[in-house]
Amino acid sequence: MKTMILGVGDLGASNSQDAEIKTYALGSCVAVILLDPRTRTAGMVHIALPEAKINPAKAHDRPGYFADTGIPALLQEMSKFGCHPQGKGLLVKLAGGAAIMDHNDTFNIGKRNLLAVKKILWSYGMGPRSEDVGGTFSRTVSISIKTGEIFLSSPGRPNWKI
Amino acid sequence: MSPFKQHPEIARAIAEAPLLSPVANQLLQLTAKADHDLKDVIDLVKCDSILTARILKVVNSVAMGLMHKINSVEHAISFLGERMVISIAVAECASDFFSKPLDGYEGESGQLWNHNLFTAIASRAVARLAKGELPPDMAFTAGLLHDIGKAIISEFLRGTSHNMVTDIAQGKTADYLTAEQNRLGLDHSEVGFKLAQHWKLPEVLQQVILHHHHPERADASSKALTYAVHLGDILAMMGGHGTGSDSMQYHLQQDYADHFNISRDDLALLLLECTEEFQKIEASLANREEH
Numbered sequence: 001m002k003t004m005i006l007g008v009g010d011l012g013a014s015n016s017q018d019a020e021i022k023t024y025a026l027g028s029c030v031a032v033i034l035l036d037p038r039t040r041t042a043g044m045v046h047i048a049l050p051e052a053k054i055n056p057a058k059a060h061d062r063p064g065y066f067a068d069t070g071i072p073a074l075l076q077e078m079s080k081f082g083c084h085p086q087g088k089g090l091l092v093k094l095a096g097g098a099a100i101m102d103h104n105d106t107f108n109i110g111k112r113n114l115l116a117v118k119k120i121l122w123s124y125g126m127g128p129r130s131e132d133v134g135g136t137f138s139r140t141v142s143i144s145i146k147t148g149e150i151f152l153s154s155p156g157r158p159n160w161k162i
Numbered sequence: 163m164s165p166f167k168q169h170p171e172i173a174r175a176i177a178e179a180p181l182l183s184p185v186a187n188q189l190l191q192l193t194a195k196a197d198h199d200l201k202d203v204i205d206l207v208k209c210d211s212i213l214t215a216r217i218l219k220v221v222n223s224v225a226m227g228l229m230h231k232i233n234s235v236e237h238a239i240s241f242l243g244e245r246m247v248i249s250i251a252v253a254e255c256a257s258d259f260f261s262k263p264l265d266g267y268e269g270e271s272g273q274l275w276n277h278n279l280f281t282a283i284a285s286r287a288v289a290r291l292a293k294g295e296l297p298p299d300m301a302f303t304a305g306l307l308h309d310i311g312k313a314i315i316s317e318f319l320r321g322t323s324h325n326m327v328t329d330i331a332q333g334k335t336a337d338y339l340t341a342e343q344n345r346l347g348l349d350h351s352e353v354g355f356k357l358a359q360h361w362k363l364p365e366v367l368q369q370v371i372l373h374h375h376h377p378e379r380a381d382a383s384s385k386a387l388t389y390a391v392h393l394g395d396i397l398a399m400m401g402g403h404g405t406g407s408d409s410m411q412y413h414l415q416q417d418y419a420d421h422f423n424i425s426r427d428d429l430a431l432l433l434l435e436c437t438e439e440f441q442k443i444e445a446s447l448a449n450r451e452e453h
Contacts, residue, residue: 008402008437025402027410028433048401048437049430058434065434100396101337102414109400109430137327138402138409155268156323156407
């Protein structure tokens with residue numbers, strides 16, 4: 001099986017049925033996963049921060065780094081595979097957005113990432129079909145393009161799916 | 163009875179841990195002094211031909227993006243800065259120690275080094291936001307060494323990750339440090355402290371290693387530095403550079419605000435800048451030379 005590995009701020013899509021898309025150790029980052037049953041295409045973006053306004057130059061170089069530029073960029077990438085450019089008919093799944101143990105949520109960038117992701121998705125009329133988010137543990141995520149299954153793992157926990 | 167007496171095998175592992183090279187040790191001693199000079203660092207590096215060669219290799223690596231090759235060690239150290247010299251010196255003499263898999267945390271080979279390096283970068287960035295005076299390069303060095311205890315204790319935690327994580331998730335254990343205490347009667351920060359004493363690291367580094375999860379317990383002279391590393395450690399985990407099953411399973415000590423001015427936007431910028439610097443330093447420390 002071919003594996004497309006995404007780092008922080010990377011995005012990618014594929015319709016190759018013998019491939020998977022994977023990203024490691026999400027921490028407070030969020031993986032937005034889009035699945036198109038019609039074209040049998042899957043895509044993922046590894047979002048690190050909510051808003052591109054803190055560094056527009058970075059957003060230009062690597063739009064996947066931010067929620068507000070990453071989701072439009074992923075939709076554009078997936079449109080190359082025949083998916084609807086505004087996301088019609090696409091299923092959304094989310095993973096990540098963890099936090100350190102912080103009673104005041106001061107350092108909870110994971111929560112801010114998730115809120116920003118959902119806000120952008122709503123602007124397209126989209127919402128997550130399923131999600132595995134929050135908590136105080138890091139996640140590694142992979143998509144099987146053939147089945148559309150999302151596999152998650154985290155050290156010390158049995159693997160699971162969403 | 164002291165926990166190390168209860169676990170003579172851990173005390174033995176500390177005693178048998180590889181020592182840092184004499185030059186690395188002297189560099190750490192020198193740079194821990196507030197009034198040191200970069201010339202002293204250069205003079206020390208010149209005593210070690212292998213370290214000198216490595217520094218020249220790193221400065222001329224693709225990641226540094228230089229237009230012209232640097233051939234003098236003085237120029238190389240001035241360009242790279244003290245923190246890179248420390249990283250190279252520690253990596254050169256203890257790469258096996260820092261690179262081994264952390265089986266007790268289900269951590270893979272290289273994760274400890276990457277975690278320490280990210281923490282070092284983030285601690286330095288946090289130190290720049292200190293309300294008082296706090297040397298950023300000192301925070302970098304302390305961050306680079308803060309989790310040395312994991313390289314020792316990991317072996318004695320084999321097979322415990324699942325139970326530790328489950329107990330924390332069920333609220334039976336407060337955090338991973340407590341889980342280690344419950345299991346062995348000691349934790350990675352105490353083991354790191356013992357190793358730091360064995361390595362004869364400067365007192366201030368010993369304090370940071372011992373208290374990096376509870377900086378409020380550090381003595382007054384090292385408190386701000388310990389908070390900087392506490393926050394650097396947390397930023398590393400948030401950025402996906404943990405060491406395995408313990409990642410994110412620690413508490414943020416809220417008193418950090420007494421020492422640093424960090425807004426929510428600063429936090430996002432810190433993560434962004436540290437991720438970029440980490441990628442650059444990591445690439446330059448790898449063996450990719452400019453041709």
